[in-house]
Amino acid sequence: MDDPTFKLVTGNRLRDGAVVYFASAGIWTPRIDDARLVEEKDGAALLAEAQAGPPPHPAVGPALIDAVRDGDRVVPATLREKIRASGPTVAYRAA
Amino acid sequence: MYRYDEFDRKFLAERVAQYRDQVRRRLAGQLSEDEFRSLRLMNGLYLQLHAYMLRISIPYGTLSSAQLRGLAEVARRWDKGYGHFTTRQNIQFNWIKLEETPDILAHLAAVQLHGIQTSGNSFRNITTDPFAGVAGDEIEDPRPYCEIVRQWAALHPEFSFLPRKFKIAINAADADRAAVKIHDLGLYLRRSDRGEIGFAVTVGGGLGRTPILAQTVRDFVPRRELLAYISACLRVYNQYGRRDNLFKSRIKILVQALGIEKMRQEVEDEYAAMGDEREALALPDEAVAAMQAQFAPPAYADAAGDDAELAQAAASEPDFARWIERNTRPHKQAGHASVVISLKPVGRPTGDCSASQMRTVADLADELSFGEVRVTHDQNLVLPHVRKSALYDLWLRLGAGDLATPNIGLASDIIACPGLDYCGLATARSIPVAQALAVHLAGREAAIGPLQIKISGCINACGHHHVGHIGILGLEKNGAESYQITVGGSDGEQAALGGIIGPAVAAHEITATVDRLIDAYLRLRRDGEQFPDTYRRVGLAPFKEALYVAR
Structure with missing residues (x-):
C-alpha cells in the first residue's frame, strides 16, 4: 500500500523570498520537516489558517502541496517541490 | 557606447526612489502582494522557486567594464556570488532578497543599468549582433539604431500595455547573428541601390507554444521613417492583438490569423493615416549622426604586423591554436580580433559567471578591449576589440579564470x-x-x-x-x-x-x-x-x- 499523502502549506518568505512552510499560527519555518501536516480532508482549513493574520503576511503565495512522511522526514510529492525544499540540483559557481 | 545624459540619470534616480518607497510600503503591510507584484515586475523583480530573481537589462548586449564590475558587485554582495547571462543578452540574479532590492537598484543606476521593461507587456531588451561595430560583413553599426529604438520604446505611453511582451532585434550584417526571425519585430539594416540606409521590417516571429518565423512586412523603410513605421506596426498589434487569451496574445498569432498580406495592408493603412505624426517621428540625419558619434570606433593601434606574431604563437602551441580557431572572430580593423569568452566550461551550468570572473573580464576589457564587453544570445561574452599580439596573454589569463574553454559553436556550447x-x-x-x-x-x-x-x-x-x-x-x-x-x-x-x-x-x-x-x-x-x-x-x-x- 502507498504511504498516506498529507497536505502542507508552503510559500516564499516576503522579505527575502526564501522557501518557507507553515508550522503554526504566524509561524513559518524554512525546514519542511517542521511543517504542519494534515490529512487531505483538512487541507482547506490548514490553508485558511496559514493565510490568516494581519498584514504584512510573512509568506507570499501560500499554497497547499502534497507530501509523504519518510521516518522523521517529510518528502514533497513533486520534483518541483523537492527542488524547492532542498535547492537546485546543480552546483552553482562560487564567487 | 551610449552614456546617460542628465535627464536619464535624473529619471533613474527618481525611479529608484519610487521603488524604494514601494518596497517599504510592501514590507510594512500597506501594499498586498497583488498590489505590489506589478510594481516589482516593472523593475525586473520576479519571484522564483527559491528566492526573488532580478533581471537586469543589458541594452543590445553591450556593457562597459564599469557596468560589468557593477554586476560583479551585485553578485558578490547581494547574491550567492554569481549571475546568469540569458538568451535575451540580459543577466539574472537568482538569490535576491526583496528588502535589499532598493539598494541593488541604486547601485546599478550608478553604472547606468536597471531592470525596467525586463518584464511586462511592453518592449523588452532590444537585441543585436554581438559583433556589432566590428564585423567585416556589416553595412553599418546597428547599435545607434538600437539605442534610438530603445529610447523611443522606453516607457512609451501608448505601448506600455500591449497585448503581450514585445521583442525587437536588429541585424546589420549579411549574416544574421541576432536571430531576428524569432522576434516579434525584426529590422534588417539595408543599403538601397541609391546608397540610402534603411531597414527591411519583419513581424510575427516567436517561439513558445506556437513557434512561428517572422515574415517581411516591408522590404525597405528609409531610416528617416523608422520610428514612424514601427509605430504603425505596433498600433495594428495594439488594436487587434488578442487580449482575451494569453496563449494567442503575441503578434505572431495576429499575423498568422490575418495572413501577411492583410497584415501588411493594415500596417500600410495605419502608416498612411498617421499624417503629420510621421513627420513628428522622423529621424533627421543630424539625430542619427549624433547617436552614431556615441558609438564611434575606439582609437585602434596600428597593428598590421600582429598577424605574423600570432601565427607564430599558434604554431608552437596547439591548445592556443585551437582556442584561436574556435573562440576568435575576424575584426574589420587590421591586426585585431573579437574574442568570444566561453561561459560553458564543460560540465558547469551554462551562462553562469561568478563575481570574480566578471571582474576578470572587466579588467581584461579595460586593458585589452577599450573597456567594452558584449553579451551574446547564446550566453557567452565577447571582448570586441583585441589586438592580435595580445591574444596569447589574454588566452593565458582567461584560462586561469576558467574562461578559455575552446568550444564556441561546438556541441558543448549549449x-x-x-x-x-x-x-x-x-x-x-x-x-x-x-x-x-x-x-x-x-x-x-x-x-x-x-x-x-x-x-x-x-x-x-x-x-x-x-x-x-x-x-x-x-x-x-x-x-x-x-x-x-x-x-x-x-x-x-x-x-x-x-x-x-x-x-x-x-x-x-x-x-x-x-x-x-x-x-x-x-x-x-x-x-x-x-x-x-x-x-x-x-x-x-x-x-x-x-x-x-x-x-
Whole structure:
C-alpha cells in the first residue's frame, strides 16, 4: 500500500523570498520537516489558517502541496517541490 | 557606447526612489502582494522557486567594464556570488532578497543599468549582433539604431500595455547573428541601390507554444521613417492583438490569423493615416549622426604586423591554436580580433559567471578591449576589440579564470534556460541535461564540427530549442521529467524550426538519443555541410529512422 499523502502549506518568505512552510499560527519555518501536516480532508482549513493574520503576511503565495512522511522526514510529492525544499540540483559557481 | 545624459540619470534616480518607497510600503503591510507584484515586475523583480530573481537589462548586449564590475558587485554582495547571462543578452540574479532590492537598484543606476521593461507587456531588451561595430560583413553599426529604438520604446505611453511582451532585434550584417526571425519585430539594416540606409521590417516571429518565423512586412523603410513605421506596426498589434487569451496574445498569432498580406495592408493603412505624426517621428540625419558619434570606433593601434606574431604563437602551441580557431572572430580593423569568452566550461551550468570572473573580464576589457564587453544570445561574452599580439596573454589569463574553454559553436556550447532548478514556470530541468550532454560530447565535438544544441525547461522556449540544430524541450509527464527532441532548427538568415523526431524520452535516454542523431548526421553529411545544410537536403526521415532502427 502507498504511504498516506498529507497536505502542507508552503510559500516564499516576503522579505527575502526564501522557501518557507507553515508550522503554526504566524509561524513559518524554512525546514519542511517542521511543517504542519494534515490529512487531505483538512487541507482547506490548514490553508485558511496559514493565510490568516494581519498584514504584512510573512509568506507570499501560500499554497497547499502534497507530501509523504519518510521516518522523521517529510518528502514533497513533486520534483518541483523537492527542488524547492532542498535547492537546485546543480552546483552553482562560487564567487 | 551610449552614456546617460542628465535627464536619464535624473529619471533613474527618481525611479529608484519610487521603488524604494514601494518596497517599504510592501514590507510594512500597506501594499498586498497583488498590489505590489506589478510594481516589482516593472523593475525586473520576479519571484522564483527559491528566492526573488532580478533581471537586469543589458541594452543590445553591450556593457562597459564599469557596468560589468557593477554586476560583479551585485553578485558578490547581494547574491550567492554569481549571475546568469540569458538568451535575451540580459543577466539574472537568482538569490535576491526583496528588502535589499532598493539598494541593488541604486547601485546599478550608478553604472547606468536597471531592470525596467525586463518584464511586462511592453518592449523588452532590444537585441543585436554581438559583433556589432566590428564585423567585416556589416553595412553599418546597428547599435545607434538600437539605442534610438530603445529610447523611443522606453516607457512609451501608448505601448506600455500591449497585448503581450514585445521583442525587437536588429541585424546589420549579411549574416544574421541576432536571430531576428524569432522576434516579434525584426529590422534588417539595408543599403538601397541609391546608397540610402534603411531597414527591411519583419513581424510575427516567436517561439513558445506556437513557434512561428517572422515574415517581411516591408522590404525597405528609409531610416528617416523608422520610428514612424514601427509605430504603425505596433498600433495594428495594439488594436487587434488578442487580449482575451494569453496563449494567442503575441503578434505572431495576429499575423498568422490575418495572413501577411492583410497584415501588411493594415500596417500600410495605419502608416498612411498617421499624417503629420510621421513627420513628428522622423529621424533627421543630424539625430542619427549624433547617436552614431556615441558609438564611434575606439582609437585602434596600428597593428598590421600582429598577424605574423600570432601565427607564430599558434604554431608552437596547439591548445592556443585551437582556442584561436574556435573562440576568435575576424575584426574589420587590421591586426585585431573579437574574442568570444566561453561561459560553458564543460560540465558547469551554462551562462553562469561568478563575481570574480566578471571582474576578470572587466579588467581584461579595460586593458585589452577599450573597456567594452558584449553579451551574446547564446550566453557567452565577447571582448570586441583585441589586438592580435595580445591574444596569447589574454588566452593565458582567461584560462586561469576558467574562461578559455575552446568550444564556441561546438556541441558543448549549449544554450540552456535555468529550468526547474530555478524557474517558477519550468516543467523540467535544463541545466543538468546540458551538463551531461556537454561532458558526454566534449571528447568528439571537434570531429562533429559546429553544432548547436538548445534546451528549454518548458514550452515557453527561453532556451530557443525550436531553432537548435538539436533542440530539447523538457516537459512533465505523469510526474516525471520527459524530453521532446527536435532536429534541423536554425536561427540564422536561413532560420528554420526543428522537426520532432518522435515520442519524448526520459532524462536518462537523452544522451543516447542525441548520440544516435549525431551519428546519423555524420553518416549523412557531405563535405562542407553543417547540420542545417544536411537537414535541408535529407529532411527529417533519416533521423527518425536512425532512432527507430536503434530501438
